[in-house]
Amino acid sequence: MRHAIVVGINQYRKSPLxxxxxxxxxxxxxxxxxxxxYDCDVLLNAQASRSGLRRAFTKRLDAGGGETLLFYFAGHGAVIRRTPYLITSDSEEWEPGISFSELSQVMEEAAEIYRNVISVLDCCHAGASVLWANSKTLSRSDFERGIPTVNESRCLLAACRAEEKAVEDRKLEHGKFTAALLNGLLGDGVNFDGQVTMFDLAKHVAASLGAAGGQVPVFKGDIAGQVVLGDGFPPRRGKPLEGGELQAINSKAQKFIDDYHQVRLKQKFDLGNWSNGGARTCAAELTPKLDWFLRTMEERPEIKNNRTWVNNFDQVVDYQADLANISPGMLTAVGQALRLIGSGGYGRVWEVKLGENGERAAYKVFNSDHLHDKLMIKRFRNGYDNMQKLNHPRIVRVRSFTTAPYGFLMDFVEGDNLRKAYINRDNAEVVLRFLSDxxxxxxxxxxxxxxxxxxxPENILVTYGAEGSGPIPHLTDFDLAYHETNRTITTNLGVGGVINYAAPEQLHAPTTQAARSETVDVYSLAQLMFFVLVGRDPQSDSRDGNIAALTKSLNAWTDGRVAQSLIRLYESATFREPGDRLQTVQEFGAVLGQAEAQVLAASGLDAIAERDFCNRLGHLVAGIGKYYATEDVMETRSLSGQVDVSVRIKDAQTKKNTLTLRLELELSAAENIPMPQMKSGHIARERINKRLDKLFKGDHRVARHPGNKGVYQVFLDILDVPSTLEGLARVRDVLAKAVSGIEQW
Incomplete structure (x- = not known):
């Protein structure tokens, strides 16, 4: 486990930052x-008091250790009465904060339970020398003297500048040391093995600050580069630049800029021409040039320390930002913009018309104001990459990525988002089928x-199928919100959106492992269920009030068992502590399935005739018109379209006055399932079989035996299934687990 304590302080009583x-x-x-x-504990402003920092250190020292502990500090640093300190938010002249000797002691204790202990200190800022009359700014010798013992398992990287002038970048809104550090963490500090080590990161920071003009960081420790902070990056390519080569690259960059500038001037001269083809011409002209800039920086990352190159690249980014300013009717890089569909922290989504056939698509264009924010850009690209992994008819399909402007094209869904869509809340069967999907x-x-x-609601688009089939959900914007939530919480108070649906840990501890766990989506699904059932946003600060409102809405439903099941489901999924909630979406779906099965009992009786069982099961699992059933067989396909399902009644007996069935489930991979590794045969099939065995371990009523049809086939025997609502829910749960296990190729 990798842990980090991250501290940032702006709000000092004297000399704020x-x-x-x-x-x-x-x-x-x-x-x-x-x-x-990393699992990060973040302390900002008042949280970063002396006691706050000591509690954070104690928490990690008492937690049992792990692979790496990293401590990052951004704030004032000063030497007071010859003792160097990290200045905390509650500093007083007689107790200014955490001394370097105390920090060194913490590092020493942590080294006993962590393999690596790292301190990164950005504490050479303006005003540190005027906090008190007897204080002075930290110098290199203070770091050397204050934290003397650093070995290969303990590293120190620190900003340092003798003069008092602030070293901050107003354009990036970061300290220059941390701006260089962030660039290194986001890939500029990667080595030839695709790793970011402390040594490579320190080398990158030193080169960046040296190119910027004089600031020299302090690095002590693992000079062999064995402390690996992160990995899995594209490996660094190319050889170090030489003088003549650098000049040639910059000359080529300048020529690209001059050539594009002439094209842009010609297209911009006539405003009407800009909308009717000029912007598209410029996008086509800029794209290969921008791709060359990006490719050059990937292959020769050290060029980013050259001021001429940086200025040229900034100019290209400004041109890129200009192309993001789309208006209705404009011909863009991908087609004609028809109307603005929506907007958010990451940018805007446009409905566009493609080519001669008039096909509609959606174009999500990144916010041009954030093109210098490498972290936000990476999150945006990650969102696209993650959606590209998913092949499911209820997930909006992404098509292609563009660099000029920065954005991606995706399928257009002809429907409103859930907040605007019509849902018949009086029809329990329709509502629960919609939620189950x-x-x-x-x-x-x-x-x-x-x-x-x-x-x-805003990230679920709703269409309507044939009459009687009910609303159909389509999910979009996967894995984009983590960064945005952290930045927009203050703008969403009381108006719906993030704060009403995000789990508490997303809002208050967004950098912890808990904020990146499955329970986050469990919490949000429960709040979405509230919205669907009640018709308004849940209150983020009143769980009891939400339960009361949900209870009032469900009282209109005739079946009290269903209402109680849904209320208990909401309660179990919305505890403040992630560990107290339902832990998986599969558990959430199982409870929802039981409620749906209860709704299907139109007569109010649990017993189901044998001849009706398969038909009722198909209705529960697939919905109207999406299955085939006889008295002893039900056939359907999973919602993703990737697994064919057959259920057969093999035997029926009466036990203790209850009709009990033995069922055979046949599941086989459909032809369109995207499993390239399945072609290797045995190993891939064994992987799925082991996964299924793990899912049903301990359930003696479910037995697996293999099939030999097509790419993959498996049979599951289910014993002692009562022909009741409970039995229907149980079979549905087994099917859901099995399909999920197969689709995790």
Missing amino acids: AYCVNDARDVADSLTLDNYG IVETVQHAHGHGVLHRDIK
Whole structure:
């Protein structure tokens, strides 16, 4: 396990700072990327008191250790009475904060239970020398003297500048040291093995600050580069630049800019021409040039330390931002913009018309104001990549990515989002089928390692099928909200959106492992269920009030058992502590399925005739018109379209006055299931079989035996199934688990 304590302080009583909170937030966000996987405790402003920092240290020292402990601090640092300190938010002249000797002691204790202990300190800021009359700014010798013992398992990387002038970048809203650090963490510090080590990161920071003009960081420790912070990046390519080659690259960059500038001037001269083809011409002209810039920086990352290159690239990004300014009727890089569908923290979504045939698509264009925010850009691209992994009819399909402007094209869904759509809340069967479809879709995504993290009405588009089939949900914007939630919480209070549906840990501890776990989506699904059943947003600060409102709405339903099941489901999924909730979406879906089965008992009696069982099961599992059933067989296809399902009644006996069935479930991979590794045969099939065995371990009433049809086939025997509502719900649960296990290719 990798742990981090991340501190940022702007709010000092004397000499406040500007960007330390931004520094800390973005460092924590970077460390929680999949390449790093840190569980971060973030302390900002008043939270970063002397006692707050000591509690954070104690928490980690008492937790049993792990692979790495990283401590990051952005705030004032000063030497007072010859003792160097990290200045805390509650500092007083007689007790200014955490001394370097105390920090060194914590590092020493942590080294006994962590393999690596790392301190990263950005505490050389303006005003540190005027906090008190007898204080002075930290110098290199203070770091050397204050934290003397650092070995290969303990590393120190610190900003340092002797003069008092602030070293901050107003354009990026970061301290320059941390700006370089963030660039290194986001890929600029990667080595030839696709890793970011402490040594490579320190080398990158030193080169960046040196190119910017003089600031020299302090690095002590693992000079062999064995402390690996993160991995899984594209390996660094190319050889170091030489003088003549650097000049040639910059000359080529300048020529690209000059050539594009001439094209842009020609297209911009006539405003009407800009909308009727000029913008599209410029996008086509800029795309290969921008791709060359990006490819060059990937192959030769050290060029980003060259000021001429940086200025040229900034100019290209400005051109890129200009192409994001779309208006209705404009011919864009992908087609004609028809209307603005929606907007959010990441950008805007346009309905566009493609080509001669007039096909409609949706074009999500990144916010041009954030094109210099590498972390936000990476999150946006991750969202596209994650949606591309998912092949499911209830997940909006992404098609292609564009760099000029920065955005991606996806299928257009002809329907409103759930907040605007009509749902017949008086029809319990329709409502529960709609919710079950959403839950199954999220479960499918989880099976492929993709969390949603932003389940709310605005991210569910609704269409309507044939008469009587009810509303159909389509989910979008997977894995985009984690970064956005952290930035927009203050703008969403009381108006719906993030704060009403996000789990508490997303809002208050967004950089912890808990905020990246499946229970986040469990919580949001429960709040979405509230919205669907009640017709308004849940109150983020009143769980008891939500339960009362849900109870009042469900009192109109005739079956009290269904109402109680849904109320208990909401309660069990919305506990404040993630560990107290239902832990998986599969568990959530099982309870919802039981409620749906109860609704299907139109007579109010549990018993189901044998001849009706398969038909009732098909209705419960697939819905109207989506299954075939006889008296002893039910056939359907999973919601994703990737698994064919057959259920057969093999035997029926009466036990203790209850009709009891033995069922055979046949599941086989459909032809369109995207499993390239299945072609290798035996190994892939064994992987799925082991997964199914694990899912049904301990359930002696379910037995698996293999099939030999097609790409993959399996049979499950289910024993002692009562021909009742309870039996229907049980079979549905077995089917849901089995399909999920197969689709996790």
